[in-house]
Amino acid sequence: MTVLPTIYALSSGQGRAGIAVVRISGTQAAKVLENLAGAITPPRLASVRKLSSHEGFIIDQAMVLWLPKPHTVTSEDVVEFHLHGSPAILDVLFKEFALIPGVRPAEAGEFTKRAFENGKLDLVEVEGLADVLSANGEAQRRLAMRQFLGEASAVYEKWRSDIIAALALFEASIDFVEEEDVASQARAMAKPAIERLIGELERALVLSAQNTLVRNGLKVVIAGAPNVGKSSLLNALVDRDAAIVSPIAGTTRDIVEAQVNFAGVGITLADTAGMRANVNDEIEKVGIERAKAAALAADILVWVTSPDIVETVGPERRADVIVGNKADLHSIRERNDDVIFVSTKTGLGLNRLRDVLNSLIQARLSGVENAVIVRQRHILAVQETIRLLNESVEETHQQLELVTEDLRKAARALSSITGHVDVEDLLGKIFSEFCIGK
Numbered sequence: 548m549t550v551l552p553t554i555y556a557l558s559s560g561q562g563r564a565g566i567a568v569v570r571i572s573g574t575q576a577a578k579v580l581e582n583l584a585g586a587i588t589p590p591r592l593a594s595v596r597k598l599s600s601h602e603g604f605i606i607d608q609a610m611v612l613w614l615p616k617p618h619t620v621t622s623e624d625v626v627e628f629h630l631h632g633s634p635a636i637l638d639v640l641f642k643e644f645a646l647i648p649g650v651r652p653a654e655a656g657e658f659t660k661r662a663f664e665n666g667k668l669d670l671v672e673v674e675g676l677a678d679v680l681s682a683n684g685e686a687q688r689r690l691a692m693r694q695f696l697g698e699a700s701a702v703y704e705k706w707r708s709d710i711i712a713a714l715a716l717f718e719a720s721i722d723f724v725e726e727e728d729v730a731s732q733a734r735a736m737a738k739p740a741i742e743r744l745i746g747e748l749e750r751a752l753v754l755s756a757q758n759t760l761v762r763n764g765l766k767v768v769i770a771g772a773p774n775v776g777k778s779s780l781l782n783a784l785v786d787r788d789a790a791i792v793s794p795i796a797g798t799t800r801d802i803v804e805a806q807v808n809f810a811g812v813g814i815t816l817a818d819t820a821g822m823r824a825n826v827n828d829e830i831e832k833v834g835i836e837r838a839k840a841a842a843l844a845a846d847i848l849v850w851v852t853s854p855d856i857v858e859t860v861g862p863e864r865r866a867d868v869i870v871g872n873k874a875d876l877h878s879i880r881e882r883n884d885d886v887i888f889v890s891t892k893t894g895l896g897l898n899r900l901r902d903v904l905n906s907l908i909q910a911r912l913s914g915v916e917n918a919v920i921v922r923q924r925h926i927l928a929v930q931e932t933i934r935l936l937n938e939s940v941e942e943t944h945q946q947l948e949l950v951t952e953d954l955r956k957a958a959r960a961l962s963s964i965t966g967h968v969d970v971e972d973l974l975g976k977i978f979s980e981f982c983i984g985k
Contacts, residue, residue: 550574550649551573551574551661552573552649552650552651553571553572553573553574553575553576553579553647553649553650553651554571554572554573554650554651554652554653554654554657554658554661555569555570555571555572555579555641555644555650555651555652555653556569556570556652556653556657556658557569557637558570558627559632562632562634563632563633563634564632565631565632566629566630566631566632567629567630567631567632567633567636567637568627568628568629569627569628569630569637569640570625570626570627570658571625571626571627571628571644571650572619572620572621572623572624572625572653572658572661573623573624573649573650574623574624574649575647575648575649575650576623576624576625576626577613577615577624577626578647579626579644579647579650580611580613580626582601582643582646582647583598583599583606583628583640583643584596584597584598584599584611585599587613588611588612588613589613590613590614590615591612591613591614592612593610593611593612593629594610594611594612594613595608595609595610595611596608596609596611597609598628598630598640600639600643601643601646606636606639606640606643607630607631607633607636607640608630609628609629609630609631610628610629610630611626611627611628611629612625612626612627612629613626614626614627617665620658620662620667621658621661621662621665621667622661622662622665622666622667623661623665628640659673659676659677663966669697669700669965669966669967670964670965670966671694671697671699671700671703671925671964671965672694672695672696672697672700674694674921674922675691675692675693675694675695675696675699676691676695678690678691678694678695678762678921679691679692679695683764683806683808683813684764684808684811684812684813685811685812686761686810686811686812686912687761687762687764687811687812687813688811689811690758690761690762690918690921691762693918694921699918699919699921700965702919703919703961703964703965704965704967706744706747706748706932706961707958707961707962707967709740709744710741710744710932710936710954710957710958710961711954711958712740713737713740713741713744713939713954714951714954714955714958716733716734716736716737717733717734717737717947717950717951717954718951719733738940741936741939741940741954742940744936745933745936745937745940748929748932748933748936749933751919751920751929752920752926752929752930752933754918754919754920755918755920755921755925755926755929757911757912757918758918758919758920758921759921759922760812760846760911760912761812761912761918761921762921762922764806764812764813764814764815765812765814765815765846765847765908765911766814766815766817766841766844766845766846766847767809767814767815767816767817767845767846767847767848767849767904768817768819768841768842768844768845768847768848768849769781769816769817769818769819769849769851770819770822770838770841770842770848770849770850770851770862770863770866771821771822771850771851771852771858772821772822772823772852772856772857772858772859772860773820773821773822773823773856774821774853774855774856775821775851775852775853775856775872775873776851776853776872776873776891777818777819777821777851778803778818779872779891779892780818780849780851780870780872780889780891781803781805781816781818782891783891783894783897784807784816784897784900784901785805785806785807785816787805801820801834801837802817802818802819802820802837802838802841803817803818804816804817804818805818809901809904809905809908810904810905810908810909810912812908812912814908817841817845819834819837819838819841819842820834820835820837820838821835821838822835822838822839822860823835823859823860824859824860825859839863842862842863842864843863843864846911847867847868847904847907847908847911848862848864848865848866848867848868849866849867849868849869849870849904850862850866850868850869850870851870851872852869852870852871852872852886853871853872853873853876854871854873854876855873855876867907868887868900868903868904868907869885869886869887870886870887870888870889870900871886871887871888871889872889872890872891873890873891873892874888874889874890874895874896875890875892875893875895887899887900887903924964925964928960928961928963928964929960929961929964931957931960932957932960932961935953935954935956935957935960936953936954936957938953939953939954939957
């Protein structure tokens, strides 16, 4: 049996801090604890210990946790040191670790990889953990926690169980093929169940586009003619000078992006080159083409106008929000419910614009709290599952062996999402409990 090396890492942030948390996992974790603290501390009880070097000097006074396997994050023996967050202390500590054979620094993601390999997390939960760590908005945090805490995995497992239940019915039909009433009854029970499941999977796929928006963040593109104040609007919305503001037309040549949080979601705001006709400058032409492409690809398109600029071109598609900038220049404020009048100079109307953007984003993300399918590999696996289930329904009047093979493949496709690829364990359980009715 191969013994994996014991790994360690700083689990808290890098740099100087009040507290640093160092985690060790593996067969040598107890040895590390004994070498530094003098003895094993009581399991799962925080203990304050002086940590000593092999030369006998005190490294630090720390809170120590001894977590024996298997009930740990990696299912291995784990030790945690909660000590002062001094880079000098950590440097000495890690040099002491290096003196113990079989102990080495952890690679990126290695603790989580061991948790997966030892059955503590499935693939969806692993991906959820990664998303928890990178979440920069409340909606992203909620979606990531749903994945990490196993709620999405439970849905996938329920779908998988439904497929296997249908498979058990068709297996029964094969075993009792000579008894027409039993076989036909089993087929009649299985087909509606498969069709219901196809409907569930298709509805989940519809929501997947919104889920992807939450994970990746929406892109809000600000477009319009030159000098209408697009860059000023971007700066006002992100509350910093992210884009260069100049009265010279064509200052913005490329797309300038800035990150901001709206409605609990990380948003990319993009300022684009001013769109106008009859441009001779080749660089500006490229900027305008990029602006047009960005406008077409935007999740939300904000078209900016101003009273002192005559537009020669319009938006590439219907704008989601029309902003009338430089409202402070209006001697008579016109009434137009389709336009949000703002002044980046005085701040007029900016709160209303933020409210409108918040409402649009929330509308785009409605139903995301029920998210299950959030990554491209999930989408592809569910699409393949739907294809195989549809084939099984179409073949129910044909050879039952073909139907059962399609259902087995469909169950495996779903299992690939969580990493539980063996369908036979659950199949055996369900089929053993299946009642033929005789």
